[in-house]
Amino acid sequence: MAGIERLAMTLDPVHVDGIAELAGRVTRQVDDSDHTELAEQAWSELLDPLYDDSGDVILEPLGEHRRRKVPIDDVALESRPFPTQHGLDAGTINPTTFKNGLVIDVSQAAMAAVPSSVDLHRGRTIVMTVHTNDETLDVQDADWQMDDHGYARRRILHAPRVDRHEQAVVHALALYRAESEHALDQADLIDDLLVLDGPIYPTGLLKWVERDPQLKQLIIEEAEFVEVIHNYLKLVESFAERDVPLVGFVKNSASKAITRELREKAGAPWVDDEAFFRRVLERPDEHGEPRTDALTFTGWFRSRVGTDGMLADGTIDLDRDVHLDDEDYEVTFFVVYDPRDDLVYRVEAPYAVTRNPDVREKVMTQLLSEIAAERGPPLAVGKADELARIDREGKQTLRRRIEREFDTSQQESYNDRRWGAAEGFDLV
Numbered sequence: 189m190a191g192i193e194r195l196a197m198t199l200d201p202v203h204v205d206g207i208a209e210l211a212g213r214v215t216r217q218v219d220d221s222d223h224t225e226l227a228e229q230a231w232s233e234l235l236d237p238l239y240d241d242s243g244d245v246i247l248e249p250l251g252e253h254r255r256r257k258v259p260i261d262d263v264a265l266e267s268r269p270f271p272t273q274h275g276l277d278a279g280t281i282n283p284t285t286f287k288n289g290l291v292i293d294v295s296q297a298a299m300a301a302v303p304s305s306v307d308l309h310r311g312r313t314i315v316m317t318v319h320t321n322d323e324t325l326d327v328q329d330a331d332w333q334m335d336d337h338g339y340a341r342r343r344i345l346h347a348p349r350v351d352r353h354e355q356a357v358v359h360a361l362a363l364y365r366a367e368s369e370h371a372l373d374q375a376d377l378i379d380d381l382l383v384l385d386g387p388i389y390p391t392g393l394l395k396w397v398e399r400d401p402q403l404k405q406l407i408i409e410e411a412e413f414v415e416v417i418h419n420y421l422k423l424v425e426s427f428a429e430r431d432v433p434l435v436g437f438v439k440n441s442a443s444k445a446i447t448r449e450l451r452e453k454a455g456a457p458w459v460d461d462e463a464f465f466r467r468v469l470e471r472p473d474e475h476g477e478p479r480t481d482a483l484t485f486t487g488w489f490r491s492r493v494g495t496d497g498m499l500a501d502g503t504i505d506l507d508r509d510v511h512l513d514d515e516d517y518e519v520t521f522f523v524v525y526d527p528r529d530d531l532v533y534r535v536e537a538p539y540a541v542t543r544n545p546d547v548r549e550k551v552m553t554q555l556l557s558e559i560a561a562e563r564g565p566p567l568a569v570g571k572a573d574e575l576a577r578i579d580r581e582g583k584q585t586l587r588r589r590i591e592r593e594f595d596t597s598q599q600e601s602y603n604d605r606r607w608g609a610a611e612g613f614d615l616v
Contacts, residue, residue, distance in 0.1 A: 223457055227467040230450050231255075238449060238493065246497070247446065250488035250520060250542060255469065257482040260528070264560035269550035270380040270433075274308075275300045275568030277385035277576040278367035281583040282613045283355035288596040291319040291347075291354045294586060295362035296578065297370035300571035307339075308377065309575055313370035314342040317362040319354045341373070348410040353403060360615050361412055364390040368419030375426050381433050381554065385569045385576075388436035388519065388536045389420050391443075392615035394495035397503060408504060418508055421499065425511045428540035433551055436536035437569050445494025462532045469525035469532070480527040483556055488522045488548050490539060516540035522552060524559055533559065 199207075237248035278297035285291050297313045314335075318327050328346040335342055345365065347358045368390075371382070393413065396403035407413040427434040443461045450456035450464065458464040469484040491497070496519035498504050510517075518539040525532050535555050542548045558566035565573070578586070591597050 223467060226454060226456065227464065230454055230456060230464070231468050234450060234453060235489075238446070240449065240493075241452070244492075246449070246493040247489055247491050250490050250548065251545060252487060254487055255484060256487070257471070257484045258556060258560075259482050260480075260560045263483065263553075263556050266553060266557045268554050268557050270554050272378075272380045273302045273554075273566065273568040274374075274378045274382045275302075275385060275566065275570070275572035276367065276371050276374075276382065277569065277572040278363050278370070279573075279576040279578045280359060280363050280613075281578055281586050283359045284587055284590075285355070285599045286591070286594060286596050287599050288594055289320055289322060290594065290596075291358050292590065293317050293355075293358040293362040294578075295366040296576055297366040298572055298575035299370060299374050300568050300575055302568045302571070304571075308374070309571075310336070310339045311370075311374065312336070312340040312342075313366050313373065314340060315362045315366040315369070316342075316344045317347045317358040317365075318344065319347040319349070319358050321349065341369075345412055348406055348412060350402060350406070353400065355613070356403070356615055357406065359613055360390070360392055361416070364393060364416045365412075365419075368416060368423060371423050372419060372426070375423065378427075378432055381435065381551075382427065383555075383566055383569050384434070384436045385439075385565070385573055386436055387438055388424070388434060388538060389495075389499060390416060391495050393417070394498050394504075395615065397495075397498060408506075414506065417499070417504070417506060421506075421508070421510070421517065424517055424538045424540060428512055428516060428538070433541045433547060434537060435541070435551060435555070437555070437565055438534040438536060439565060441532070441534045443494060445496070449493065462534075465523040466525060466530075466532050469523065471527070478527045478530070483524055483526055483560060485524040485552070485556065486522050488520050488542055488552075490542075491519045491521060512540055516543070524556065526559060526563070528563060531564075533565075 235247060235249070236253040237245045240246045276297065276299045278295050280293050280295040283291055283293040294314065294316045299308055299311065301308050326346065327344055329343045332341040332343050334340070345361060347361050350357055367384075371384070393407050393416065396407060407417060424434060441460070441462050444459070446461045447456050447458050447464050456464065458467065465486065469486070471479040471482070471484060473479055492501055500514050500517045516539050519536055520539050520542040521534050521536045523532060523534050535551070537551060541551070555566065562570065564570070587598055
């Protein structure tokens with residue numbers, strides 16, 4: 189026998205046609221006009237305000253409840269209220285398991301400025317987190333170590349021991365500790381505006397409260413995670429006390445909290461909040477095609493729905509002295525739809541910032557102008573993302589160096605060999 193030829197099998201045209209026919213049968217059962225009408229009803233009747241099952245207000249407009257639009261070319265050239273802007277981001281190598289039983293992640297946080305500041309851009313906060321089941325191993329640094337002539341701080345933390353979710357634990361601790369520590373360390377340099385790349389609070393941690401009892405206990409009882417939560421509250425306090433706006437720019441919101449409430453009240457069909465707001469803010473023309481000449485956006489909302497309310501309503505009981513009124517820690521947000529790329533962005537700020545209507549309008553003007561001009565995140569956020577990102581080659585280099593230090597190798601699965609290392613990681 190000459191041998192067996194190995195063929196790369198793919199879908200034949202007949203299979204593609206068959207799958208498309210299946211999709212067509214599903215589509216014929218969906219009346220898209222019903223979704224549009226339901227979105228209009230939910231927007232006009234249920235969000236002003238939105239109540240939970242006990243009758244408590246969990247979402248309410250700040251100011252007038254309305255949708256707005258602004259021509260993209262005009263707002264891109266709008267005079268921006270904040271002369272300087274700073275952006276902050278953190279990147280990781282993603283959690284890695286080694287054959288000696290250690291699970292490790294490494295994160296670096298960086299801040300960018302507009303106009304640029306070379307010294308600021310050089311600064312880094314680097315955190316390595318380690319999980320091990322070896323009770324004799326204690327790797328945690330007592331304090332920060334300085335590096336790069338004082339521009340970089342680095343520290344190793346021993347992650348709390350868990351029986352599962354080890355990768356999620358080391359990833360969250362590295363990411364949020366690096367980000368929050370760098371923000372606090374650089375806070376006094378910011379005079380006008382700080383935009384975090386992501387939410388204003390560590391949403392990935394707060395979701396643990398809803399999803400897993402063991403993980404919930406970590407952020408309530410374990411000092412390493414309690415300190416992370418405290419850092420974000422301190423950040424809000426620091427900026428509120430100096431009257432400097434703190435904002436979060438959320439590029440990929442996975443929140444389902446609002447749509448979950450709307451599903452119970454009106455049978456909302458959308459998979460998540462982003463899909464709902466996209467439907468609310470779309471502007472189709474008479475032929476059903478999207479108009480792409482303007483950004484559309486909601487007004488500001490004050491939110492206690494889902495994870496938004498957890499640090500202000502007592503869901504997580506944190507033993508600390510607070511420096512602001514409880515409501516000042518609440519999450520407020522508005523949503524922007526950019527039809528050029530069919531993308532939805534959520535802009536967050538603590539109520540300590542947005543209780544002032546003038547500040548709300550200035551923040552909104554600044555962010556809309558930047559989205560229009562950059563066709564995406566504000567320039568300071570984009571620069572911070574570039575500074576903090578650890579690319580694929582950098583991740584591999586770090587992992588190989590760690591392997592040599594440990595005299596071990598990375599523990600790989602068949603999927604790692606087949607697909608390569610994943611570039612993203614879900615916090616559970």
